Amino acid sequence: MRVTLHVGLHFAGAPRLIAGLRANNPAFEAGGTFVPRQKEYRAPVADILQKLDGLPPIEAEQIELLSQILKNRKTSHLLMSDVLWAGALDAAFSEGRLYADLGVNVARVAELFDTSDVRIAISLRDPVGFVSDALSTPELAGKMTPFLRNCDTATLGWEQGLQELRAALPTSSIVAWREEDAPLIWPRVLRELGRLPRDAPVARSYAPLRQILSAKGMRQLFGEVASTPPVDDIAFENLVRRFLAEFAVPDNLPDRPVGSVNIPGWSQEAYHGITQRYWAQTAAFGKEEGVTFIAPLSEGEDSEGA
DSSP states (O other), rough: OOEEEEEOOOTSSSHHHHHHHHHHHHHHHHTTEOOOGGGGHHHHHHHHHHHHHTSOHHHHHHHHHHHHHHTTTSSSEEEOOGGGOOOOOGGGTTTTEETTTHHHHHEEEHHTTTTTTEEEEEEEEOOHHHHHHHHGGGGTTTTSSSOOOOOOOOOOOOOOHHHHHHHSSTOOEEEEEEEGHHHHHHHHHHHHHHHHOTTTOOTTGGGGGTBBBHHHHHHHHHHHHHHHOOSHHHHHHHHHHHHHHHHHHHGGGTTEEEOGOTTTTTTTTHHHHHHHHHHHHHHHHTTSTTEEEEEOEEEGEEEOOO
């Protein structure tokens, strides 16, 4: 059996992804993929991790966990998502880094299923937008100051965390994408995770646009899709690009304009440097062996590892 674990990240569309996976569960199940409700696996996984306290599970514990999640259901692919598997939100900002324990945390969860073929899925976000959203989160009120004081904006990025993730799980394949690309690639993300054919229709294809387009734009989009649906992924991207150009609300974009971002102590040059490094690092990561990177087709086909 294959087990796919989507591990976040925070502020990178995880609630939307969970809703999309559940909406497509009938089509997924027809192809052998089962997406349980989060309440069916979040507590059992958290409970066994707490019980193990860093020790490896024994086979009987792994079998019992799968039994709790599957409830005698037969499947060839179990697909689950929880942003806490990458780390708690308040722990994502420590040591002047983002998710300093990403590799360790995800490896602990993956180890629970290592009798299966484990695949990791991860959605990434420009650190500028990521930190900006964190600053406006009540849960983190007053807790960001040490991170902002200690982080080096000249090196801040995901590269180290992603390499530590790969080192911690050297035999696991990875599916990754950028949250900034979500409006253009969302059907392909859902198909990839659910192991659907490339031309399979998927529900909630336009979900990322609900947070970005004006109400008028969404009405016109659905009207056009109803009368002339896009025939393939390229046509889908072209349609979305056209509506983004005309109806996007700039402050709602995941890569919103720098002028609307205000991170204490960070200069405009820091914003630009972090963003440029993010796009370069994620592009390089997508070319690594064992990584399937889902990007807009205008950037080239998915970079698929062996």
